[in-house]
Amino acid sequence: xxxxxxxxxxxxxxxxxxxxxxxxxxxxxxxxxxxxxxxxxxxxxxxxxxxxxxxxxxxxxxxxxxxxxxxxxxxxxxxxxxxxxxxxxxxxxxxxxxxxxxxxxxxxxxxxxxxxxxxxxxxxxxxxxxxxxxxxxxxxxxxxxxxxxxxxxxxxxxxxxxxxxxxxxxxxxxxxxxxxxxxxxxxxxxxxxxxxxxxxxxxxxxxxxxxxxxxxxxxxxxxxxxxxxxxxxxxxxxxxxxxxxxxxxxxxxxxxxxxxxxxxxxxxxxxxxxxxxxxxxxxxxxxxxxxxxxxxxxxxxxxxxxxxxxxxxxxxxxxxxxxxxxxxxxxxxxxxxxxxxxxxxxxxxxxxxxxxxxxxxxxxxxxxxxxxxxxxxxxxxxxxxxxxxxxxxxxxxxxxxxxxxxxxxxxxxxxxxxxxxxxxxxxxxxxxxxxxxxx
Ligand code: HSE
Numbered sequence: 128x129x130x131x132x133x134x135x136x137x138x139x140x141x142x143x144x145x146x147x148x149x150x151x152x153x154x155x156x157x158x159x160x161x162x163x164x165x166x167x168x169x170x171x172x173x174x175x176x177x178x179x180x181x182x183x184x185x186x187x188x189x190x191x192x193x194x195x196x197x198x199x200x201x202x203x204x205x206x207x208x209x210x211x212x213x214x215x216x217x218x219x220x221x222x223x224x225x226x227x228x229x230x231x232x233x234x235x236x237x238x239x240x241x242x243x244x245x246x247x248x249x250x251x252x253x254x255x256x257x258x259x260x261x262x263x264x265x266x267x268x269x270x271x272x273x274x275x276x277x278x279x280x281x282x283x284x285x286x287x288x289x290x291x292x293x294x295x296x297x298x299x300x301x302x303x304x305x306x307x308x309x310x311x312x313x314x315x316x317x318x319x320x321x322x323x324x325x326x327x328x329x330x331x332x333x334x335x336x337x338x339x340x341x342x343x344x345x346x347x348x349x350x351x352x353x354x355x356x357x358x359x360x361x362x363x364x365x366x367x368x369x370x371x372x373x374x375x376x377x378x379x380x381x382x383x384x385x386x387x388x389x390x391x392x393x394x395x396x397x398x399x400x401x402x403x404x405x406x407x408x409x410x411x412x413x414x415x416x417x418x419x420x421x422x423x424x425x426x427x428x429x430x431x432x433x434x435x436x437x438x439x440x441x442x443x444x445x446x447x448x449x450x451x452x453x454x455x456x457x458x459x460x461x462x463x464x465x466x467x468x469x470x471x472x473x474x475x476x477x478x479x480x481x482x483x484x485x486x487x488x489x490x491x492x493x494x495x496x497x498x499x500x501x502x503x504x505x506x507x508x509x510x511x512x513x514x515x516x517x518x519x520x521x522x523x524x525x526x527x528x529x530x531x532x533x534x535x536x537x538x539x540x541x542x543x544x545x546x547x548x549x550x551x552x553x554x555x556x557x558x559x560x561x562x563x564x565x566x
Pocket of ligand 1: 288289290291292326331430431
């Protein structure tokens with residue numbers, strides 16, 4: 128092995144992932160350096176908690192509480208940003224690029240929102256911004272989409288890309304518990320954060336599917352156009368009815384190329400139980416990618432955690448070690464397509480999305496009710512795929528009616544729902560969920 132030089136790393140943040148990165152780099156140093164072609168050495172760590180740096184590193188590298196000194200440090204070749212968020216992390220990444228450092232980051236929020244600016248700055252400076260850890264943690268999904276599937280016209284991607292919500296949904300289904308009850312338990316076990324908003328409201332998944340969509344279709348990141356719904360209003364009843372109909376509800380990030388534009392959406396989705404991805408339970412992640420040549424491919428693994436995420440961070444370090452001497456045009460482009468070949472494809476509004484639907488309504492249990500509802504559906508050209516009606520409970524006069532429809536446009540189903548809700552025999556609001564066959 129020719130030892131060109133050591134890659135010197137400045138690590139920003141020694142929390143869970145930073146600690147995992149340090150540990151795996153140390154444990155597998157010999158293997159990693161045989162792969163990289165040179166040793167990878169953490170030369171400086173920045174964290175507000177200096178005692179923690181000392182504890183994790185055992186004093187084997189320099190330490191500081193000033194992250195800005197690291198991004199300007201002449202000894203540092205690569206900066207690993209593990210601070211998170213769009214605030215100081217953005218300033219640090221932009222400063223690192225300006226100082227000619229390559230960057231490895233796990234920060235999906237930052238890249239989904241400011242990726243265009245960051246990648247342009249990196250391109251202009253001739254440095255690499257690597258982000259395998261930003262999507263689905265330890266699963267090498269960026270490698271797969273950007274390189275492994277490069278022959279394909281990618282048609283769609285659908286992924287369980289948030290472990291917290293998948294854990295909550297699995298528990299709700301297993302135990303028949305409400306969202307609120309399971310969330311509390313998930314927080315107690317450390318699966319969900321104290322402020323779980325980004326996870327449970329689908330924002331984290333939307334950050335990740337935004338990045339995947341750009342790499343799948345060769346377009347700039349457009350997080351602001353993503354349609355986002357989380358799981359906080361999902362009811363255990365619907366999980367149970369879906370199960371009876373042969374479906375499981377998962378929070379999916381979905382992006383699809385259509386003749387009219389690109390769908391970019393995150394929402395609870397019914398998927399047939401017989402699909403492998405429907406059986407991904409607990410905090411695990413899985414991503415399904417459909418390419419025209421390869422067909423359907425599925426990637427499964429841990430989407431979070433110290434060492435799974437470190438696995439992705441270090442893979443990026445190895446890539447940088449191998450690629451940094453290559454001319455810019457010979458490197459893998461940040462968003463899979465050459466920077467001057469990105470096309471600003473339109474993102475479709477949710478009203479224009481075409482999919483199938485699950486509808487649950489509360490109806491009075493008397494003759495003619497079903498006829499009225501099916502008339503509205505027929506007039507709107509919405510075909511029914513399956514239906515269940517549950518007998519009213521003792522002493523009740525209303526029954527639950529659950530319908531699965533064939534594909535129709537979202538604005539069409541919304542008009543149908545408005546008409547159904549206006550019927551005197553229908554009580555309250557119709558529950559609407561989207562359904563994907565993923566076939
Ligand atoms: N909070 C994320 C999840 C992991 O629950 O999957 C980091 O992206």
